[in-house]
Amino acid sequence: MALAGLENKELNLIIFGGKGGVGKTSCAIATALALSHNYKTLLISTDPAHSVSDCLEQQIGFKVTEINGTTNLSAIEVVADEALLVFINEHKKELKKLLDTSTNLDDDDVDEMLTLSIPGIDEVMSFKTIIDFIEKGEYDKYVVDTAPTGHALRLISSPKLLDEWIKVAARMRWKYRYMLTSFSGSYQQDDVDAFLFSLKKTVKRIENILRDNTKSEFIPVCIPEAMAINETGRLLADLAKSGIIAQQIIVNNVMSSDGCSFCKSRMAGQLPYLQQIHETFSTFNTVEIPVFPEEIKGLKALNKLKSFLFEKENSEPEKPKTILL
Ligand SMILES: Nc1ncnc2c1ncn2[C@@H]1O[C@H](COP(=O)(O)OP(=O)(O)OP(=O)(O)O)[C@@H](O)[C@H]1O
Ligand SMILES: [Mg+2]
Numbered sequence: 001m002a003l004a005g006l007e008n009k010e011l012n013l014i015i016f017g018g019k020g021g022v023g024k025t026s027c028a029i030a031t032a033l034a035l036s037h038n039y040k041t042l043l044i045s046t047d048p049a050h051s052v053s054d055c056l057e058q059q060i061g062f063k064v065t066e067i068n069g070t071t072n073l074s075a076i077e078v079v080a081d082e083a084l085l086v087f088i089n090e091h092k093k094e095l096k097k098l099l100d101t102s103t104n105l106d107d108d109d110v111d112e113m114l115t116l117s118i119p120g121i122d123e124v125m126s127f128k129t130i131i132d133f134i135e136k137g138e139y140d141k142y143v144v145d146t147a148p149t150g151h152a153l154r155l156i157s158s159p160k161l162l163d164e165w166i167k168v169a170a171r172m173r174w175k176y177r178y179m180l181t182s183f184s185g186s187y188q189q190d191d192v193d194a195f196l197f198s199l200k201k202t203v204k205r206i207e208n209i210l211r212d213n214t215k216s217e218f219i220p221v222c223i224p225e226a227m228a229i230n231e232t233g234r235l236l237a238d239l240a241k242s243g244i245i246a247q248q249i250i251v252n253n254v255m256s257s258d259g260c261s262f263c264k265s266r267m268a269g270q271l272p273y274l275q276q277i278h279e280t281f282s283t284f285n286t287v288e289i290p291v292f293p294e295e296i297k298g299l300k301a302l303n304k305l306k307s308f309l310f311e312k313e314n315s316e317p318e319k320p321k322t323i324l325l
Contacts, residue, residue, distance in 0.1 A: 001287050003248060003309050006035060006141075006217070012134055013209060013216035015144040017152030019231045022221045023252035023289070025051050026296040028145035030305040031219075036073035039140035042133060043067075043075040046126040046155060047147035050077040057298050069299050074139075080122035083129045094195035101192070102172035120161045123154040128162075131206050149231055153238050156218075159206040160242075166200050211243040221250045224273035233280060248285035250309070251277055256290035 006014060014035075016028040025045070029052065032043040042064065045052040052075055053060045058068055062079040088095065100107075134142055146152040173192065209215050218239055222232040236246055254274065255267040277286060289308050296305055 001285050002311060003031065003219070003250070003287055004285055005247075006031065007038065008214070009140075010214045011217060012140070013130070013142050013144065015146060015152065015155075015216070015218045016221055017146045017149060017218060017235060018221035019223075019228045020148035022223045022228055023250070023296075024148075024221045025055055025145050026302070026305055027219070027221050027250050027252065027289075027309065028052075028143050029055055030296075030302050030309055032073055032075070032141070032143040033070065033299075033302055034306045034310045035141045035143065036070055040072050040138070041074070041141040041143060042139040043073065043143050043145065044130055044133070045075070045077040045145045046080075046123075046130070047145055047151070048080070048122070049147065052077055052145060055297055055302070078126045078129050080125045083125040084121055087125060087128070091195060094192050097190075098169055098173070098192045098195075101176045102169075118165075120154065120158065123151070124158040124162050127155055127158040127206060128202065131202060131209070134209065135205070149235050152218075153235070156210065156239065156242050156244060159203045159210070162199065163203045166196055166203065169196055207243075213245060213247070216244075217248075218244050218246045219248060219250060220246055221252055222277065223253045224251060224270040224277060226273065229273060229276055229280065236281075246284070248287060249277075249281055250287050250289060252289045253291040254288045 005011065014028075014031060016024045016031070018024050025047070028045075029043060032041050035041045043052065045060075050060075056067060056075065058065070060075050060077050062077060062082050064074050064076045067073045067075055130142060130144060133139065146155055173196070220232050220235055222228050232249065239246055251274070255263060255270050258264045258267050274288075287309060289305065292301070292304070294301060296302060
């Protein structure tokens, strides 16, 4: 089978996730390449290790960069610390006022507080960067490469975390509002309220996009090995808890040649795991990708992977029925 439905016009956001080293980055880039034939596409790496530059053999970094040798494809590697600095600088006035009116901190404490790292802030900032891009609407498709499983899940749950922070901030404000109303008899909404309100709207928008499978899709990447299969099962269950229902799975590194005794033995070793994948994930569109003799680096190799991901006739590696060792 091949990946299906990604060309649908309404589908904007495609996120790749899975265990470490299973081929997320390679598949995300190959998918972005495929989509860029018909759609203006932005590839976004949220993995702090940023292997997109290595894989594309082109330096990218935290700025939108056109990919050499393509016409409609750009990429960016999100640096969460930098995204946070941009956010703080953009909203310094409101953030300072929020802390100033809701705590007993003096000016220096407030400045120090704004430099403190907050748990989960990296994923929140990465996700906010993605949503900001989607809202600007300069591209038709946004393809996201994530770091191994835990990171993707934290990324997905970042709207919830942001929502919790907003609630805490709103409670802090409530006391201030109560005092002001008690002393002056009335309370006028100010720029901090407007800021919190706009953050809340961002959270809602993120949740709406993630839970709408016509607008976004999460594609787990797996390999035919026990740990990867178990991790994929847990990932799918955790995604479902967040209201995200995946529909297709990439099974990478499938042995497709039994030409030598090493290959025969690898193929035989993978067979029960492939059967397990087909049974466990029987309702999913599973897309099998053969293991290539070379690493996937540069446009030529990525285009080869692209053809296996998207062209039905290429994408079914021969499946051994019996293996003679
Ligand atoms: N089908 C394949 N055949 C051969 N090599 C592959 C295949 N898929 C991926 N690779 C190679 O395996 C390595 C890991 O792939 P990739 O970086 O895409 O995985 P990842 O899941 O993004 O890893 P990480 O969790 O570290 O981000 C790379 O060297 C890549 O070139
Ligand atoms: Mg990667």
